[in-house]
Amino acid sequence: MQFHLQKNDNQTKARAGKITTDHGEILTPIFMPVGTVGSVKAVNQQQLKSIVKAQIILGNTYHLYLRPGIEILEQAGGLHRFNGWDRPILTDSGGYQVFSLAGTRKIKEEGVIFQSHIDGSRHLFSPENVMDTQRSIGADIIMAFDECPPAGCEYIYAKKSMQLTHRWLDRCIQQLAETEDKYGYTQNLFPIVQGSTFKDLRTESAQYIASKDAAGNAIGGLSVGEPEDKMYEFTELCCDNLPTDKPRYLMGVGTPWNILEGIALGVDMFDCVMPTRNGRNGMLFTTQGVINIRNKKWATDFSSIDEGFDCETSNFYSKAYLRHLFISGELLGGQLASLQNLSFYLWLVENARKHIIAGDFKSWKEAMVVKLKQRL
Structure with a gap:
């Protein structure tokens, strides 16, 4: 190695x-x-x-x-x-x-x-x-x-x-x-x-x-x-x-x-284990902050799960549909939430790498930490 x-x-x-x-x-x-x-x-x-x-x-x-x-x-x-x-x-x-x-x-x-x-x-x-x-x-x-x-x-x-x-x-x-x-x-x-x-x-x-x-x-x-x-x-x-x-x-x-x-x-x-464990329980990590997808506020939100990065799962399915899956006890809900969280984590470290190479990691990191801690 x-x-x-x-x-x-x-x-x-x-x-x-x-x-x-x-x-x-x-x-x-x-x-x-x-x-x-x-x-x-x-x-x-x-x-x-x-x-x-x-x-x-x-x-x-x-x-x-x-x-x-x-x-x-x-x-x-x-x-x-x-x-x-x-x-x-x-x-x-x-x-x-x-x-x-x-x-x-x-x-x-x-x-x-x-x-x-x-x-x-x-x-x-x-x-x-x-x-x-x-x-x-x-x-x-x-x-x-x-x-x-x-x-x-x-x-x-x-x-x-x-x-x-x-x-x-x-x-x-x-x-x-x-x-x-x-x-x-x-x-x-x-x-x-x-x-x-x-x-x-x-x-x-x-x-x-x-x-x-x-x-x-x-x-x-x-x-x-x-x-x-x-x-x-x-x-x-x-x-x-x-x-x-x-x-x-x-x-x-x-x-x-x-x-x-x-x-x-x-x-x-x-x-x-947090991305998959929390995902199976309805907690999403997104580019805009943390989402409890079971919350009723998402029942009529037909926007994408996470529009902040390029991911076929996050961009294709809506928050309303994902909430419906969780409320209905469908296995697909936990799978999509796990895919969202894992994809986001890999996107996050990939972008950290890009900003290290570009020389602006510190300012990017500080702004991202504030955003990621928000409860939506």
Whole structure:
């Protein structure tokens, strides 16, 4: 994997770049739709390409390990062949899912023992078998196994958690060194910065991760309930301590304005379930602001869902029709809303890139953030 930095903004820390993988190029900054079990909810792979214009999607090791299972994925020849997506894939290591199973998991030096949310069966995730699992899934970018501490945790817990994450990282690196890429293409490791909201821990973790000279680096633990100002503060701190010649990935973030602010702080890659999850519940992110499509005010609004950018779904269907679908409980409603939100997110990062290259990103970003936060 290669990363080419193409342009730095002269008023912020935003940058435009290009990641080259064996499954194609990724122009940054980029948003990655989340396909947890190998499927982006309500959107098929052809739509991801032609309508959403996704360049890379994300899968999750925990969920794919449980279903369909590693044996089936290996028989298929990896996730790319199993789901028909021939562009880059990134897999989350499952660390966040283990974090969310706090009531049914036990963290040890060896790894994490947890119970399946499907049938209650017990499993062990260790740095070694998580690397092996991601090898079998076949992602182009694989994440190191980490522990994600909860927001508001005490300093001593955050420090011990960070140190455990670092020890696990060393084991991940060793396991990858002792195993081979599967399916004939390169798989690249991204370590994860932890340390909660403590400046010294975040700095130490970022510097430790940077010293590993990995293909790229991720910032974790900043979408688990902390205030936005803290998220921005610690994102900037991490970016300032991570290498400039490697892509930076802010995990699990977030709203459109979160993404624009993250870009301004030096982040290159983002993912979040928000576009599809909120879309299925009737919340639309648009170029004019946020819409609750269930609101009665849209019942006779026959204008396009979003006229602010070129998208066949957003320009073809009306707000009134989309509201009708939601009120009627039609599955098409959730699909169209998901397509709107994902297409908008990809449009947003594409335009951020254009403005970085043009040299007017700061003024454009500030105006867009105000507009995007409006409730229509």
